[in-house]
Amino acid sequence: MNALPPGSVGEVAPQRAGFLEPLILKGGKTLAAYELVYETYGALNADRSNAVLVCHALSGNHHVAGWHADAPKKLGWWDNMVGPGKAIDTNRFFVIGVNNLGGCHGSTGPASIDRSTGQPYGAGFPLVTVEDWVASQARLMDRLGIRRLAAAMGGSLGGMQALQWTLSYPDRIAHAIVIAAAPKLSTQNIAFNDVARQAIVSDPDFHGGNFYAMKTFPARGLKLARMLGHITYLSEDLLGEKFGREIKGDDYGFHYEVEFEIESYLRYQGDKFAQVFDANTYLIMTKALDYFDPAREAGGDFAKAVAPAKAEFLVASFSSDWRFPPERSREIVQALVKGGKKVTYAEIDAPHGHDAFLLDDAQYHRVVAAYMDNVASEIGAGPRAGPVIVGGTELEEMKGYAGKSGKADAR
Amino acid sequence: MTPRFDYDLIASWIPEGARVLDLGCGDGELLARLAALRRVKGYGVEIDPGRVLAAVGRGVNVIQMDLESGLSMFEDDAFDFVILSQTLQAMRRSDLILAEMLRVGNEGIVTFPNFGYWKHRLSILRGRMPVSESLPYAWYDTPNIHLCTVKDFEALCATVGAQILDERVLHEGRVIETLPNLFGSLGVFRFRRRTPG
Secondary structure, X not given: OOOOOOOOOOEOOOEEEEEOOOEEOOOOOEEOOEEEEEEEXXXXXXXXXXXXXXXXXXXXXXXXXXXXXXXXXXOOOOOOOEEOOOOEEOOOOEEEEEOOOOOOOOOOOOOOEEOOOOEEOHHHOOOOOHHHHHHHHHHHHHHOOOOOEOEEEEXXXXXXXXXXXXXXXXXXXXXXXXXXXXXXXXXXXXHHHHHHHHHHHOOHHHHHHOOOOOOOOOHHHHHHHHHHHHHHHOOHHHHHHHHOOOEOOOOOOOOOOOOEHHHHHHHHHHHHHHHHOOHHHHHHHHHHHHHOOHHHHHOOOHHXXXXXXXXXXXXXXXXXXXXXXXXXXXXXXXXXXXXXXXXXXXXXXXXXXXXXXXXXXXXXXXXXXXXXXXXXXXXXXXXXXXXXXXXXXXOHHHOOOOOOOOOOOOO | OOOOHHHHHHHXXXXXXXXXXXXXXXXXXXXXXXXXXXXXXXXXXXXXXXXXXXXXXXXXXXXXXOHHHOOOOOOOOOEEEEEEEXXXXXXXXXXXXXXXXXXXXXEEEEEEEEOOOHHHHHHHHOOOOOOOOOOOOOOOOOOOOXXXXXXXXXXXXXXXXXXXXXXXXXXXXXXXXXXXXXXXXXXXXXXXXXXXX
16 A cells, blocks of 8 residues: 555545435425435544535536546546645534536536436436536535535635525525636637537537437537537646647648647547536536526625625635626625625636636645645644645646647647 | 834724735734734735745735735725835835725825934935834845835835824934934835825
């Protein structure tokens, strides 16, 4: 048995929780019963005060840190953030990752069997919202015996869930860490989402969302959706630096096959994603993003919408993020400040774009670590054992891509 | 780090439970002290990543942003006190930040190194830019781009519509009563928006 890499939670196994109490969704429909798949890291303390819920973004899942026995090289998506000695220190915190409803990694979703029909939900899976996710997560916390979270946290769509926690359950969350998020999507954000959705629904293999019975799936549409999305996750500078105008051959080929490195990279990403992700889940996740708008029910006044929050906040953004740029995080901060909430805001100078929230920026991780150390001291969990272990993982999407040089690391 | 003599004076002016905005809060020492002593509520504003990190470490609510772009993050009259300690002289538009302080706060507190301090004057008389305890940088690498004397600041207050409530000039923690613009190295002003009429 080899020693664990420093800061690693090691091998983990997902768990499942079934819920028979119907969940009434914001869209008006009801999920009669559902299952959530989740993972936990660290140990719940005696007074159950050290729980940290990690909420995932569009393509994320419950596998936040460590690895599964059957895939020892596939680390959780936030393994650089969560572990013993890392920013979210599992020596002191009990961390929970959960796959959201409508997902495709084990929780009830469009590919699950609808008990009322005996067939996969497919297009019949109801649209779920950030509020619905938070409600389902709260029930999971009930099941785990956690009345109040020390913190909920997430990046992007995950940050929106952390924020929603403070509004849906003001008394059940002490801190929210809202990273690279926005108070609502911009017109341009929705526009990108709709192009992605159109790519999926116009794929002949989509079959109105009921493709499971046809033993097929809209791989082309999902690939296009991912290619488009992926462009928006990275900064122009990063793409330029990594791929430039490099071409595969020595000279222009005057054809429509893959030629520029960026084409090769994006198609590789798209193909890889389409093989593992569910098209209906992609539609559901993007709609949940589009619908998120706490201000809508407060007469358009976001400050009024966040007024019920009792939690303290850490808000963080990244300078090169053009999907949810720093201005959007500043809107969140401004509303919280207006309401006199306790809020800390870090604007991280990082070159990677939106996906920076998944990366190892030292300032970013140290700020989260310092904030969480204060949370730890509030709950009497004591100081960290040593210096913060910052990252060590590379951007998931960049893994395994053999560029022009043929090296595994495209960087 | 030189001791911050202005912090004690500022702390003596801030009442229990006040809403405080500390502009250029550095590592958050003043806000942390005010929170412990006076249970103030409020925020620090800082641009430097290392100082932001240090302030987070102290448990201070710090907001990372550039003061030069104004205080649009904050509502009119949102704070009882807005503090700008030893930052004014490093700003591009010292007048604009004063105007913003008057907008978002009921009272403003500004501290700055007094360029009229006798050692600085002597240095100029000898033909060299001053380097002192309060102005420790050489002219070519100093962040202090808008140095002023106590009298200059009084004039600026009049220009931006600030009514001076209290004005002290310190040297090594002592209040200088005799010829303060000559013998004091640190100006500490407390002011509010001049009421019309």
